[in-house]
Amino acid sequence: MRPRLDARKIRYALLGWLVAAGLLLLWQVYAASANLLYLSTFGDAVDAMWTFLTGPSLGEDVLPSVGRMVAGYVIGCAVGIAIGVPVGYLRRMEPWVRPVLEFMRSLPAPVILPMALLLLGANTGMKVAVIAFGCSWPVMLNAIDATRAVDPLLIDTGKVNRLGTFAILRRIALPASMPQIFAGMRTALGIALILMVFSEMIGASSGLGFEILTSQRRFLVPEVYGGVLLIGLIGWAFTVLFSYMERRVLAWHHGRTGGFGNGQ
Amino acid sequence: MAGTRQVATPLTARARSFTPRVERARLVRLGKGLVGIAVAIAIWELVRAAGMVPRDFVPGIGSILQALVDNLGSGLLEALGHTVTAWAVGMLITVAIGGALGVALGLSRVADAAGRVVVDFLRPIPSVALIPVAILIFGIGLRMQLVLIVFACVWPVMFNVRYGVRSVDPLLLDTARVAGLSRAARIRRVVLPWALPAIFTGVRISSSIALVLAVSSEMISGSPGLGKIIVDADGAGNFALAYAGALVTGLFGFLLNVGLVSMDRRLLPWSVAARGDSA
Secondary structure, eight states: OHHHHHHHHHHHHHHHHHHHHHHHHHHHHHHHHHOOTTOOOHHHHHHHHHHHHHSTHIIIIIHHHHHHHHHHHHHHHHHHHHHHHHHHHSGGGHHHHHHHHHHHHHSOGGGGHHHHHHHHOSSHHHHHHHHHHHHHHHHHHHHHHHHHTSOHHHHHHHHHTTOOHHHHIIIIIHHHHHHHHHHHHHHHHHHHHHHHHHHHHSSOSSSHHHHHHHHHHTTOHHHHHHHHHHHHHHHHHHHHHHHHHHHHHTHHHHHTTTSGGGGO | OTTHHHHHHHHHHHHHHTHHHHHHHHHHHHHHHHHHHHHHHHHHHHHHHTTSSOTTTSOOHHHHHHHHHHHIIIIIHHHHHHHHHHHHHHHHHHHHHHHHHHHHHHHOHHHHHHHHHHHHHHTTSOGGGGHHHHHHHHOSSHHHHHHHHHHHHHHHHHHHHHHHHHTSOHHHHHHHHHTTOOHHHHIIIIIHHHHHHHHHHHHHHHHHHHHHHHHHHHHHHOOSSHHHHHHHHHHTTOHHHHHHHHHHHHHHHHHHHHHHHHHHHHHOTTSHHHHHHHO
């Protein structure tokens, strides 16, 4: 049975890559033959991307972009967890703060960028702050919901063992809420990428977002596509990294499906 | 809460017979929420009064509301209309395309395998990065916005539909087959109802992404809508109007979320959102 199954898996994987390669080829051939003003060939886009990665742009745009995103994301997640877990634990607090938090989550984060620009100026700190702001809400709301749903037996066990409130939060509520917090952090990762690019499109003079927008305005078409390819690649890398970390951190959870997660 | 599906109807019936108590609990909850909002506004005003932020740049709640009322007729409502149109049409197209793709990927392993690599690479592209590309190809306007919205929002719908379709109990499908239902009828009458909660989750996630894109594409391209109002007012130094625009955007997003969650609960009492609230 096993070898046959594996052979099928390989065939499926091959099919996926084949389709992807076919589409890229189609792009290349179509763009080369149609010679459209607004469409560069795949090859030119890859060249432009390569220039981003190897030229001076690497130190001026690419790495700062990624650094700001990581900083904002980490800060946002930390703030979301630091507020969300205690608020969820103090069950009575939730109805008071819920509407305000839901509003903040519903507010499309790009909207606050002009205000942040005005208050904090067009600098790195502002961009990091906006990214952190956008990331914190989904993490916070997931942390609240998850902590509220922690099995009371676990909390009581902690109390019986004379753990202080902080110890209960850190050693019981936080780990038990981690699976759902990770769901929030996954949403936040997408938001961080969006805000990284967006914060560089308005009131910025460097960064990948700035590069692709100015390239578009100057009709440097291959640079536009190359920049998007690179941003997609960065997004893909972070998604893979995130899944890897989630698997490692939540290994205990997957090992006992039907344990904690069952009550929800 | 095992077997939530069967329990749902009697539970709702029981809840109805206790209406006064349920109503009171809801009112208390609403009251607490309103107090929370009042406290948030008070903090805003205190921060301003204490001079922790430059007062010229951060208007008070009063002047924001004033700007909102003053500009409602002269631009704000019209802008809201533009943004909502982009959002609504975008969501319709998204649900149609994402739903069809999701059903195909959920039912056919070959289709799933064929699309895997392409989807894995397209999905992480933050759609805001595509704004310049979309402007390049489609120019400025609704069409550009729709393309962006659909590109960004199709994935959550597609993946949730695929997941929902995959999770259909095979016994149900076999029963339907034995009962002589055609393939199309099986999809329509067994697969879709079963997958509905998952589909709804996808729609809920997509709806907020769609709003982000509608607004941010307006901010960058200058297409008419709330995003343009905010950027223009900000540029002109009319900060009260900029904040009013942000407030309207946030309220629309808030109503969307609340509306979709309560629709979920009402129409699909067996779904996750309904269960989450019962705690």
